[in-house]
Amino acid sequence: MTTTPTRRPLSSAAIGDKPRGTFRQRYDELENRRTELVKRLRALGDGAQRHPGYKRALKLLNDTFRKSKLAQRLAVLHAAAWLIDILEKLTINM
Template sequence: MSDPVRGTFRQRYDELETRREALVARLRGLGGATAQHPGYKRALKLLNDTFRKSKLAQRLAVLEAAAWLIDILEKLSTTL
């Protein structure tokens, strides 16, 4: 039986996918000169390739790493 706090596999999968989509939108919103930064490409790789290849239990950590990198890029975008 599934733990009601954690939810079903499908619920957790959908929640992670929703978070990923929000991060992709946030990253794409930076655009401009930031899109040329190597960190931009790395964040995209985390959100697409690495996320897809990771097991469900590891995906949250991948999203946190991508969010951290996007935070840095947002701060850099004011200087680029």
């Protein structure tokens, strides 16, 4: 007769995640990431600025980011980073 081990949810220590940090630390990390993405977006040049996705990425990084709660801001930054990646690939081919 075999027994199945009892499953327990993994703790953050078992997964190896770092501690979340204070609210201020998380806020500052997100702001720094947003600043990096804005710099990447602005560095794309005139060809990308004429693309409709450029305005959408800018809106994500400014309006949508500011209106979102702290927990949602990381997802907004991921969406903006994805869009910037697409714009970078498009401008290489232009």
